[in-house]
């Protein structure tokens with residue numbers, strides 16, 4: 001369904017609170033005018049994340065309240081997209097339920113999984129959740145503004161991630177200060193272009 | 204904890220199969236579960252037991268065969284066992300490797316009375 005439409009579909013996964021919605025808010029504000037985005041926000045109980053994305057400028061936003069389920073599945077995505085006109089859409093973001101285990105077993109028809117962790121978590125997360133890191137294509141390390149306040153070490157988390165998946169594209173950024181976000185935006189635009197069959201713009 | 208929903212999917216598949224083929228009571232369901240499947244065998248067995256209470260599958264056992272992780276190097280083509288979660292080609296040290304085994308979660312066969 002998504003593949004033939006040339007819409008880049010990204011499945012964003014993390015533990016609860018790592019910053020998935022914050023990253024999408026930033027992305028909407030920065031690229032919302034240039035890239036036609038559709039967003040699906042999965043949550044166990046509330047539609048709060050979807051509301052935040054609408055506030056941040058999201059024009060097509062759909063909540064999925066799983067009512068207890070710890071992951072999204074492809075049926076839920078199909079249903080959420082049912083009444084959306086996708087003809088102009090270029091980028092579909094799916095914010096999965098906060099959980100690094102269960103969503104790894106479900107293919108949502110995405111082009112790539114983007115796994116996100118924050119510097120307030122353990123830097124051994126890649127080793128603890130190898131299945132998710134193995135299946136992901138990009139790795140976002142968020143909240144670098146808080147580095148130094150715990151024993152989280154950037155070099156160690158990157159080593160651990162490289163051991164599990166040496167081909168991950170890695171970003172270090174802060175959704176609070178904005179540091180590092182330009183690389184993320186650039187990568188997104190490049191991936192959207194590639195999906196459409198156009199080579200990315202040279203910087 | 205998605206093991207309960209996986210257990211329910213297994214139950215649905217097995218029930219459909221036994222009805223279609225008019226099979227007798229299912230004694231054991233044999234599964235292959237990869238070390239990288241993201242499925243916890245113990246939680247799955249527990250979820251299965253809970254979900255089959257008071258159904259025709261009550262008392263049916265899950266027999267889980269763990270599947271180790273293997274990979275193929277894209278650079279030199281070598282096929283190797285991934286040990287201790289080190290996804291590195293032992294031949295050429297490349298990290299560009301494809302997992303060929305260990306992500307699966309399959310029903311292998313059923314043993315029916």
Ligand SMILES: Nc1nc2c(ncn2[C@@H]2O[C@H](COP(=O)(O)OP(=O)(O)OP(=O)(O)O)[C@@H](O)[C@H]2O)c(=O)[nH]1
Pocket residue numbers: 014015016017018019020021022023049097098099142143144145146173174175176177
């Ligand atoms: N200091 C700091 N805080 C951040 C950063 N990014 C997000 N936060 C805060 O972290 C908290 C959780 O962020 P969310 O974006 O809601 O996280 P989430 O991953 O969407 O959470 P769930 O959807 O509940 O799993 C919020 O209070 C954010 O303000 C950051 O880069 N630095």
Ligand SMILES: [Mg+2]
Pocket residue numbers: 020021022049095
């Ligand atoms: Mg969120």
Ligand SMILES: [Zn+2]
Pocket residue numbers: 276277278279280281292293294295296297
């Ligand atoms: Zn090799």
